[in-house]
Amino acid sequence: MTRAAAKSPMIERILAGPVLIDAHAHVGADAAAFCSGNYPYAITAEDFVLRLDLTGVDYAACFPLVYTAYFSLPDFVHNRFVRSSGDLSPIPYGLENERLCQEIFEAMPAVAERLLPFAFFDPGREPEAQVSALESLVARYPVYGLKSATSYLQSHSTELLRGGRCLLDFAARHNLPVTLHTAVIPGDPWANVFEILKVVRARPDVRFALAHTCRFDRRALDEADSLANCFVDFSAFHIHCKLAQQNHAAVASGPDRFPADYTRHAAAMQAIAEAYPETMLWGSDTPGHQFIGRFVDDRGEEHWMHLTCERRRETDEFRQLPDALRDRIGYRNTVRYLFGQEAVEARA
Numbered sequence: 170m171t172r173a174a175a176k177s178p179m180i181e182r183i184l185a186g187p188v189l190i191d192a193h194a195h196v197g198a199d200a201a202a203f204c205s206g207n208y209p210y211a212i213t214a215e216d217f218v219l220r221l222d223l224t225g226v227d228y229a230a231c232f233p234l235v236y237t238a239y240f241s242l243p244d245f246v247h248n249r250f251v252r253s254s255g256d257l258s259p260i261p262y263g264l265e266n267e268r269l270c271q272e273i274f275e276a277m278p279a280v281a282e283r284l285l286p287f288a289f290f291d292p293g294r295e296p297e298a299q300v301s302a303l304e305s306l307v308a309r310y311p312v313y314g315l316k317s318a319t320s321y322l323q324s325h326s327t328e329l330l331r332g333g334r335c336l337l338d339f340a341a342r343h344n345l346p347v348t349l350h351t352a353v354i355p356g357d358p359w360a361n362v363f364e365i366l367k368v369v370r371a372r373p374d375v376r377f378a379l380a381h382t383c384r385f386d387r388r389a390l391d392e393a394d395s396l397a398n399c400f401v402d403f404s405a406f407h408i409h410c411k412l413a414q415q416n417h418a419a420v421a422s423g424p425d426r427f428p429a430d431y432t433r434h435a436a437a438m439q440a441i442a443e444a445y446p447e448t449m450l451w452g453s454d455t456p457g458h459q460f461i462g463r464f465v466d467d468r469g470e471e472h473w474m475h476l477t478c479e480r481r482r483e484t485d486e487f488r489q490l491p492d493a494l495r496d497r498i499g500y501r502n503t504v505r506y507l508f509g510q511e512a513v514e515a516r517a
């Protein structure tokens with residue numbers, strides 16, 4: 170059996186469930202975060218699986234961290250997006266996606282029983298060359314989806330409707346879901362959740378997950394819920410609750426904010442999951458369940474955040490939800506997102 174074909178037994182095992190799946194996590198190293206003094210900056214596949222064991226999570230979708238060696242490191246650290254003069258990664262995430270698959274499937278094959286790697290992409294830079302590299306990657310390794318975090322690349326998500334359309338064509342061709350980092354903070358046009366929803370509406374042939382609970386924006390949650398191809402993940406929920414308590418601009422405020430008691434993590438998560446029972450996915454964002462670092466907006470202004478979260482907090486709070494709701498957001502919705510309704514029905 171080729172490595173790429175190894176996907177089917179893994180999917181079969183998961184569909185035989187029920188199991189708990191983390192829909193949003195990262196594996197790898199981010200040299201720019203390290204050099205900037207930001208946290209987190211790394212987690213190995215082996216360390217991540219230790220955390221899964223510690224917290225009782227069965228499977229996890231995992232993607233690289235944000236920095237790609239496509240960019241000059243000293244420039245990236247100073248928020249300049251300059252192509253590296255070296256040849257480590259001739260295209261965005263070429264090196265990081267290969268590295269993730271090598272680590273999981275070659276260096277540590279035991280972890281391949283638990284991890285569902287997603288490939289990272291940049292919607293605006295060299296999309297066709299990225300698709301060629303991704304075609305080669307999926308021919309050699311089981312890859313389960315795509316991910317981007319456009320805020321930190323200053324790349325517009327709506328490029329997916331223009332030059333980056335081929336990346337979504339690739340996702341549709343291989344039945345791969347696409348997770349996108351979202352934002353509502355003014356000064357982040359790159360991952361604005363309403364711009365992303367335009368992409369989701371225009372591509373009913375692709376399944377999307379909008380990360381970070383759409384930053385609690387009820388209008389975005391309503392719209393995501395109304396679209397059959399759209400899911401929303403709860404990634405890094407605890408630190409987002411902290412942002413809501415601080416009335417930080419990174420989350421929706423006033424009447425735009427989904428009404429819930431954000432001082433109580435599990436109660437707020439339950440209220441949102443009950444309002445959108447077919448749409449929500451549980452995800453921890455490990456190791457980004459904590460975030461100490463900066464976001465630089467479109468005027469070059471820095472927004473520092475110091476958001477910590479205990480290592481078992483995301484799973485402990487999740488376990489306070491009623492059984493049926495946990496089954497939905499930790500399994501049933503997640504398999505529909507990962508593999509598609511048809512795959513789930515074919516097995517039922």
Ligand SMILES: [Zn+2]
Binds near residue numbers: 193195404457
């Ligand atoms: Zn993340």
